[in-house]
Amino acid sequence: MKGLVVKSTGSWYRVLADNRSVFECRIKGKLRLDDSKSTNPIAVGDRVEFTLEDNTRGIISEILERKNYIIRKASNLSKQSHVIAANVDRAYLVVTIHSPQTLLSFIDRFLVSAHAYDIPCTIVVNKYDTLVSEPDITLFEEWKRIYDLAGYELLEVSAHSGHNIQTLKHQMKGNICVFAGNSGVGKSSLIHALDPQTSVKIQEISKAHSKGQHTTTFAEMFELDFGAYIIDTPGIKAFGLLDFDTDELAHYFPEIFRISSRCQFHNCTHLHEPNCAVLEAVERGEIPVSRFENYVSICFDEQTKHRK
Ligand SMILES: Nc1nc2c(ncn2[C@@H]2O[C@H](COP(=O)(O)OP(=O)(O)O)[C@@H](O)[C@H]2O)c(=O)[nH]1
Ligand SMILES: [Mg+2]
Ligand SMILES: [Zn+2]
Structure with a gap:
């Protein structure tokens, strides 16, 4: 059967089956080992395939492909991560x-x-x-x-x-x-x-x-x-920023990204380079000052993080 994971306790998963019945499911042993980087292999929002043990319980045998997921690092130092929600x-x-x-x-x-x-x-x-x-x-x-x-x-x-x-x-x-x-x-x-x-x-x-x-x-x-x-x-409430390279940051500001193709340098950071189309657009009022300032501020935060 197929269904949607609506609750997770880490060892049990509540699955709303496509026929609208609810089952308490466990994971098949092998599935656990697949993604060792994550503290939880299945998250709320995952669509799963499962087999029934009895009228109320089942065993999850497969996670269907995720279209997206929100992840949190278990701690700053740890390589382990926790998936908060999927899809x-x-x-x-x-x-x-x-x-x-x-x-x-x-x-x-x-x-x-x-x-x-x-x-x-x-x-x-x-x-x-x-x-x-x-x-x-x-x-x-x-x-x-x-x-x-x-x-x-x-x-x-x-x-x-x-x-x-x-x-x-x-x-x-x-x-x-x-x-x-x-x-x-x-x-x-x-x-x-x-x-x-x-x-x-x-x-x-x-x-x-x-x-x-x-x-x-x-x-x-x-x-x-x-x-x-x-x-x-x-x-x-506020999912934190991911680790990303600062040269990717402009991708996440659509109006900055759109105009950045007109910068002289293809790897322009839009902070100080000559002939920067973004800086010019800010001057002309075509990119709001608040958006640009927040771009700069996130840029510096990320750089500081990476230098540590
Ligand atoms: N005037 C007004 N007050 C609101 C509205 N929505 C929420 N509030 C008030 O804002 C306060 C916080 O609301 P709450 O729903 O607890 O906020 P939450 O912390 O985001 O969950 C409460 O005193 C609400 O009565 C609204 O549409 N208009
Ligand atoms: Mg509240
Ligand atoms: Zn630029």
Whole structure:
């Protein structure tokens, strides 16, 4: 049978079979050894092939090919890694203009990670009901311009008033999604607005987590009542930057990458080189200053990491 892994404890996997039945599965011994670099060979979101042991239990014999996955290094020094989730269709980065104001550096770092993991990302501006003052509206328009240029969809919503919640549902339908963002931006409220019943289930589990009843950081997937899946895990609030070479970084800033073919040097870092098309575009206001500054800042962080 084939199914979707919706929960993992490290030794047991809960699999939602394509016929909608749920089975508790173990891994066939041999499968464990295949990927020795990862602490967990199977993650939430994986599609697997399994055989039944009895009415409720099964044995996983194969993992189907992943289209993407989010990974975390077990520790800075270790070569081992932990796969947090696989086959994510879309990440929703929830942000707010105020109370709290999300930092653009946080947004840009997140977008780079999502891009590097091959996960399409939508920026969700929550608390739209509170955008009434002129400066707030101006800032919202500015963010819209910045991320439009970068090619990201930015959707304004309100968990409180219900604004654009139907649009969000429509977009999420049939997909495996993750919600990310700083605390206080309204992730829990949005999930509640999307499906109150699932929201209660998630809250109960996260309460259990905070009481220390679960020591692991394994993810769990929930089905929303309109036919979307949401992956919930502490590690997903802001997936960290991967290790990548700084000359790759421009690839993850679409508007910078697009223009970089016009730089004089093919290996231009866009930091100081002569005849750099990117620097010129920043001067002319065609690339937003905040995006360029965050590009530079991530570039330096990565260089420092590699020098250590
Ligand atoms: N005005 C307004 N407040 C909101 C909205 N969504 C969430 N909040 C409030 O923001 C606070 C944090 O929300 P919560 O869902 O716990 O955020 P989380 O930490 O991202 O899960 C709560 O006091 C919510 O009532 C919204 O759309 N409009
Ligand atoms: Mg929350
Ligand atoms: Zn350049």
